[in-house]
Amino acid sequence: MTLRQRLFLLVTTLIAIGLPSTAGVFAYVSWQSVLERTDREGTLIAQTLAQSVTFIQQVPAVVEQxxxxxVRTQADIVAELTYLARQKKASATDINRALRTLAARNGIPEIWVTDVNGSPLYWSLDDIDATVAVDSGFTLQPAFKPLLDGDQFSVSTDLQHRDLDHRELYYGAVTMPDRSGGMALIARLPNRANKIIRGVGLKRMLDTVLSAALIDTIWIFDENLHPLAVSSVASFDTSATLSDTERSFVETVIRNSAPASHLDNKVPFQHALLYVAAPIFGADGLPNGAALMRLPVDMKAELNSLLTVGGGITVLLLVLGMALALPFLDRIVRPLARLAVQTRRLVEHNFDPDEEMHAELLKVSENRNDEVGYLGNALYSMVTTLKTYIADLKATTAAKERIEGEMSAARNIQMGMLPHAVELPTDAGFDLHAVLEPAKAVGGDLFDFFLLDERRLFFLIGDVSDKGVPAALFMAVTKTLFSVEAKRDSTSVSGIMARVNRTLCENNPEGMFVTVFAGILDLCSGEIRCSDGGHELPFALRRGHGVEMIEKKKGGLVLGFVAESVYRDDVIRLLPGEGLVIYTDGVTEAMNSEHELFKATRLGDTLGAISAECSARTIIESVMNAVRAFVGGHPQSDDITLLALRWHGPAGAESPSTHQDAARDADHGASTGWVPGMRDEPNA
Structure with a gap:
């Protein structure tokens, strides 16, 4: 027998044996008791419901993020590797084989690389499976159009269904790094935890609560009072708007961040509707909605029956009727009270249930097939699920905090490895300053400088092909190798580059590489003998001629890629007061919110606006300020490294006069710049 049927039987029994002479007092007390109990328990259920909505709304967002x-990080890595493979003119078969290996090692269902029209070029599937997927045309879905049109850098799709092979997958996609069009896609399987969370759902939860309690209607509103979910036992118009009184009541609950109740008809024994609302809190701890329940309260029929009966005999009938009714009331109210107690304890324990709570909920629903049993089972399932989710969330939080601490220590270690300009002598005839800002906790950029002897200064700057911890380790190895090789034999910068390259290639299982620009400044003559390994074009700061980009260099291949790579020595000559600025692509490829790049031309304009007499530190600070102003609040996407070197002339010597500068320019041109092929030639 259902709870509704039992209540009907109770009312019928009270009508049959009621007592008019005492029915007024009894009815009034009953009315007040029902109101108070309904208000108290309704408020508690509304609070529990609001907390459940908060949990349901927050967990999927955290998991999906x-x-x-x-997935986007994996897609970005695939895009970079595919781009590099295409630059090296690798065949499609080799690229597909590499993608299959990468997918198998990392448990990735599918990897795709397309052209600008969305047609697949490379994939990780076998040829038969790939043909089925290509024929389905899934890479031409509207979700990928913003990438192909260049409107977005990366996207994540909803669940995609292919009719040909009946596969359901999510995709993360990024544009190719050369920005010539195309995209890289990484597939992932539907997450089981997300299925469970979605299975709980707002509407399903409302229907479960509604079926197990005397509630007429339940609403879930957002902060603008737009209904997110509505459930009703009657044919209630869920699209109808709230009345002014109801809207004001819900707004007050959200504004005060506290549960409240409202009775629409305060005349005793008349049919009334009790509204109970509780605020829903977001991840920031502020209310972002409310849960509203409507509970019917009607004792008019009972009062009329009680008032029609009087006399002394009815007193005995009243006692008899109450004796018969109490067991029914006890069976109905006691389980609800126990559920209310356990629900309150669940809130007080911060949704961390204990064994006593589990056992009590099982007892409430045991051997009951009515609404109370359904409510007990629903609360037990919710408590069990919440306990699992909270344990997983605590473990995830602890792991995240541990990783953040380790990454902070790694950053301090990496920054400690870099040299400081204050360690150089102040009277050596030059001024040098460098800075490195990693995009993550640790980065893959590097720089170094130190005196080889009294008249020679070695310096370098580099950029590893990746970011994060692997790049930081590769950066540390590269810096150490350059330091060792330069101090062991510095007769040729290209020789240092070749030896370091061979060592890096000997033990490089991850296939990482580094671009490097290294040089040795002769402190007596201002001549820089240097060598390049696929790095960015440097800028020379010329006296009287502004800024000059050194565009004539013919550098070698990046280090760590081919062991037999050949590098060459080149020469840059500086007059007293002139300087050199070298940098990584994190400067020129710094991106603002409009996806515009800083570019080398803007860097040259920034350097041209700097005073010719300023220090190396001022040069670095001016460039960094310009980059920050250009980027604004857009997240940093790559490591940024800058090194500025200004030669003042031989130590103790005076700067050349103006006519000496003119004579020198007449002999060597207005801007001598980069002089290739000077490895075995005397200084000009």
């Missing part, structure tokens, strides 16, 4: 970030 972590998964989406991981």
């Amino acid at each position: 972590i998964v989406d970030k991981n």
